[in-house]
Amino acid sequence: MVMEEHEEAPQPYLRGFELNATCFEETRGLSGSTLQQWAETLAPHLQVWGGLVLEVGAGTGRFTRPLTRCGVQLVPLDRSRGMILEGRRRGTSGYVRGDAGRLPFRDGAFSQAMLVHFLHLVPDPLAVVREVRRVTQRGLVAISFEPQGEAPWSRYLELLANDQGRHTPFPGLPERDLASVVPPDEEIELLTVHDHRHADQMLRWMEDHSYSFTWAVPARVHRRLMDQLRAEGFDRQPLPPSKVRFHRWSAQTLMRV
Numbered sequence: 001m002v003m004e005e006h007e008e009a010p011q012p013y014l015r016g017f018e019l020n021a022t023c024f025e026e027t028r029g030l031s032g033s034t035l036q037q038w039a040e041t042l043a044p045h046l047q048v049w050g051g052l053v054l055e056v057g058a059g060t061g062r063f064t065r066p067l068t069r070c071g072v073q074l075v076p077l078d079r080s081r082g083m084i085l086e087g088r089r090r091g092t093s094g095y096v097r098g099d100a101g102r103l104p105f106r107d108g109a110f111s112q113a114m115l116v117h118f119l120h121l122v123p124d125p126l127a128v129v130r131e132v133r134r135v136t137q138r139g140l141v142a143i144s145f146e147p148q149g150e151a152p153w154s155r156y157l158e159l160l161a162n163d164q165g166r167h168t169p170f171p172g173l174p175e176r177d178l179a180s181v182v183p184p185d186e187e188i189e190l191l192t193v194h195d196h197r198h199a200d201q202m203l204r205w206m207e208d209h210s211y212s213f214t215w216a217v218p219a220r221v222h223r224r225l226m227d228q229l230r231a232e233g234f235d236r237q238p239l240p241p242s243k244v245r246f247h248r249w250s251a252q253t254l255m256r257v
């Protein structure tokens with residue numbers, strides 16, 4: 001199935017994944033039992049189309065492993081060598097290393113593709129969607145997480161975007177915004193998940209640059225934003241729960257992209 005592996009200099013913001021792969025899972029907000037509950041709720045929706053699922057930007061596979069335990073057949077793809085090595089160490093198997101913009105697969109190799117926390121990172125998200133359309137028979141599903149309250153990472157990104165005079169500091173489009181560009185065929189609210197991190201610990205991880213979104217931020221700007229977050233009391237507020245939504249686009253709908 002693998003045709004070739006593309007070696008390219010990663011964009012600067014992707015270096016964060018190479019450097020922080022080993023702490024990626026510890027610093028995320030979902031506990032093992034929440035991930036399992038997430039997977040059990042999602043699996044029946046993936047089984048509607050069934051077949052082989054390409055997970056684009058799978059990272060260390062924190063979503064791949066519980067879904068596999070629920071019987072979903074997944075092929076995790078990622079571009080970062082560090083994330084793949086860490087994922088393998090944690091028991092994620094079947095990785096393909098490659099670039100989402102030029103998927104190393106033949107046309108129609110998969111039944112469907114899945115995106116989670118990925119599309120905001122790519123400079124040309126619609127090119128990725130077209131690649132997904134090429135390699136899938138049924139179409140695309142995406143899972144989005146929407147915080148039910150103000151979260152320190154959202155506030156940080158908002159302040160950073162203001163600082164840069166932009167709407168968002170990311171080059172791409174969050175999965176939930178793809179739904180406003182191309183209306184999906186199906187949208188379901190799956191569940192609400194709770195964050196198990198402590199706010200103060202989260203802020204310390206942010207200060208340490210443990211999150212890729214802080215990596216390319218100049219030290220002086222980063223310091224100022226973190227001071228503002230503390231001044232606004234984000235180290236003392238509980239982290240908000242998030243609503244998880246499932247979005248599905250058929251191959252036919254993706255023809256409009």
Ligand SMILES: C[S@@+](CC[C@H](N)C(=O)[O-])C[C@H]1O[C@@H](n2cnc3c(N)ncnc32)[C@H](O)[C@@H]1O
Binds near residue numbers: 057058098101
């Ligand atoms: C925020 S992480 C999310 C990982 C996983 N989906 C999760 O939520 O745990 C994004 C992942 O996308 C990968 N990535 C970024 N750009 C990519 C590209 N163009 N092609 C393939 N993977 C890419 C990164 O290496 C990283 O592992």
